Amino acid sequence: MLQIQGDATATTCDGVTRRDFLQAGALGAVGLTLPQLMAAEAAAGSPGNDRNVILIFNLGAPSQMDTFDPKPDAPAEIRGPFKPIATKSPAISITEILPKHAALADHFSIVRSCFHTAPAVHDTGHQMLQTGRLFSGGVNTPHAGCALAYLRGRKTDLPPHVILPEPMGRTGGNLPHGQDAGFLGKAHDPFALMADPSQPNFKVPDLLPPQEIGEARLSRRKKMREIVEQSIDQFETSQAAELMDSNFQAAYRLMTSPQAREAFDLSKEPSRLRDKYGRNRFGQCCLLARRLIEAGVRFVTVNTFLTVFDEITWDIHGSKPFTSIEGMKDIVAPMYDQAYAALIEDLIDRGLLENTLVCNLAEFGRTPRINPAGGRDHWPQCWSMYFAGGGVQGGRVVGKSDPTGGYPVERPTDPAEVVATIYHSLGLDLETPLPGPAGRPFPLVDFGKHEIKELF
Template sequence: MRAPVNCRGPVGLTRRNMLQIGAIGALDLTLPRLLAAGERASPGGAAGADSCILVFLNGGPSHLDTWDMKPDLPKEMRSEFRPVATSVPGVQVCEHLPRLSRLTSHCTLVRSVHHDQVAHAPAVYTALTGVSSNVRAGIVGAKPTDHPAIGSVVGHHRPPAANVVPYALLPHLTAEGAGGPPQPGFLGGWLGKTHDPFLVLKGGPDPDGFDLPALTPGAGVTAARVRDRAQLLAGVNRADAVRAAPADDLERLQARACDLLASPAAQRAFRIDRESPKVRDAYGRNIYGQSLLLARRLVEAGTRLACVSWAPDANATWDTHGDNFGKLKNQLLPPFDLGFSALLSDLTDRGLLDRTLVVVMGEIGRTPKINGGGGRDHWEFCYSVLFAGGGTKGGFVYGASDKRGAYPSECPVTAADVVATIYHAMGIDPALELRDRLGRPIPLVPQGTPIRGVFA
């Protein structure tokens, strides 16, 4: 049994906790299985980025009310919001993104993304893997046979140099509807559970508190005592004649797990309470603002990909079938504008943006026509994606939608192309063939091509 630890409090380990973390009786440590994600690494070419922060606006934000506004549309389609000028001449965004409007010179907007999946789960899967799910509708949960997530692949092929987690997901493993199964597209799939993300989940009584299900709390345990446990594990491994992996491999992974648990640098990455109140306020005192701040701390410590999934379930936030304008104005855009702008400024001030790819996207767009409930419905035929840093251009718009924002009119790109672009920025060839657990070769992004025009 694993107990949560609050990121904002001390992190320590008792001897009993070490047993709980790894289920020593089964010789199957959670953290070693996680760390195995980096054992068979290949850099995959020159990278413009060392890390990636993926801000996933789960549910599908309306492109027509954010970064691709069409003020001349008829009333039944036109946004209630005004477009405002940005720091890039000729480029406008929504009036409720005032901070981002001043930072658009750091960003590339791609306004011509599309795919063929209309329902949330299949669309999320396609957006996060670049592979079609071949499912049109229904409640679809994550499966072991799924194509691996971007973070799983990046952590596998570009393992961190430091003792940190390769791929983190926060603050939700988003469900496909309230009480539903986890959405596909976030996990390791057929690469194996060792490539699943390290979960940093919303928890505790505070609105911006986190739990780390893979760690447990304790008091007064030193690094030496953790390494004592590693020696015990090594002895058990050598005494056991029947196991799934060679003893030296298992010992190495367990040693790395203990190093991570005992590493001050690794523990500090999660200590969001060490940030000044001013910095925490700048990101916003809400779970998503603090998740963006924690994502910055993780990539600064060496994590390759931190994904912020902005919804506990598919219908909870950006899925604005009803009261689209009220939800965007009062609940969604203000915390996004505050937190994301703080992230861009923070990365820039720390000299991290050039080597950190930042991506903002959802899985779908919204319909040009406003429905009877004042909302916009699913629209997979055109939506927008934002890139910043990591070798991408600043102050640039790639592609365009037609006069209604319904279909791409210039430089159409697919969701697979977006995923291929992320891999390209991270120095991984999108044409790479991966091997599943049966040794079969499977193309990484079989239908995707990097959007080379977004790179400087």
């Protein structure tokens, strides 16, 4: 991911200096010939489907029994302290800690039977729910937004995939989180904001060049590069050399584009709307996600939290430094409920929801039985996720868990099917090949995996 720093030094995530970056870029070839690339693009789906995605990743993992899969008839140590409430959809019941969700339940649908069989580690769930595959054998599969960027490119000067506020940090497993382009190469990594949009002095670091460089100097450097490139025989220019320039071009677009600056400028929003989203990091990230989608970004990933260690999250083990179930109600749920409801209402008001899939994912669920510390621990055997817009029919419940919320009993759904659902909404052919390591083709999702058809 490109980060330009204010000390006259710019580095990419693999340590390339500004001089190297401006001279050559930081990208290696991705391994497809031009005919292969054109064939992949042709298989990627109809250009008439120009949907977008906002992926909200609930890092830490909400408790299914205490949010979207209440169990009012279970014993107290299983059902938890919260009561179920009626919603706008007769099919959906959620708990009282999400009242604004309840008022919008006719716009989203819940899958209550998600599961995976990998270790109960945050990192593995992060990988699988954003890429469709578990990191193994050194093969790092790209994030769904990076695959979309590779197949369809950018619409405008803005990047095709943006992560807000920044990529996931340490969550205990020391494994890839699935928030980069993996084997597609760094040219298809997302643009990471690396700033908190709720701060009064919020600015996007990468939108302007360092003062020591200046836009005029940067423009001159670009023109010099173009002259050199034009002097090279087109037939002798390798595909790799052409691709190596893409990082420079992407950075130049951002640093010189009024459209990009406008899209990231939250001061353009009315104060009352910013208040409606919530003047906190997650709330303002959701508002910024809407602005970016409206401005032409194809895919925005919003991390509700960045780590499970330095802040209170959905990771409700109970004992310090984590919070309890009650702490989730008092600290996490109000912020989350407010921002999500504001986002959905805003997308509806602007006519954007039908063309924008909003998916709320998590790495696993929580143990059915409350632990002695008053919390719940990691549980990948069953949990809930939900989807709105992008062709999804609202007000539905897909799948069912057992009476304790511990295991699926109807329509078990694995991470590959969740990611396939995102691709399906985008109109992508699930068998579209991506250029994997050593030229090995990788379909978007594994053979035999399909979208959650009941949502559409």
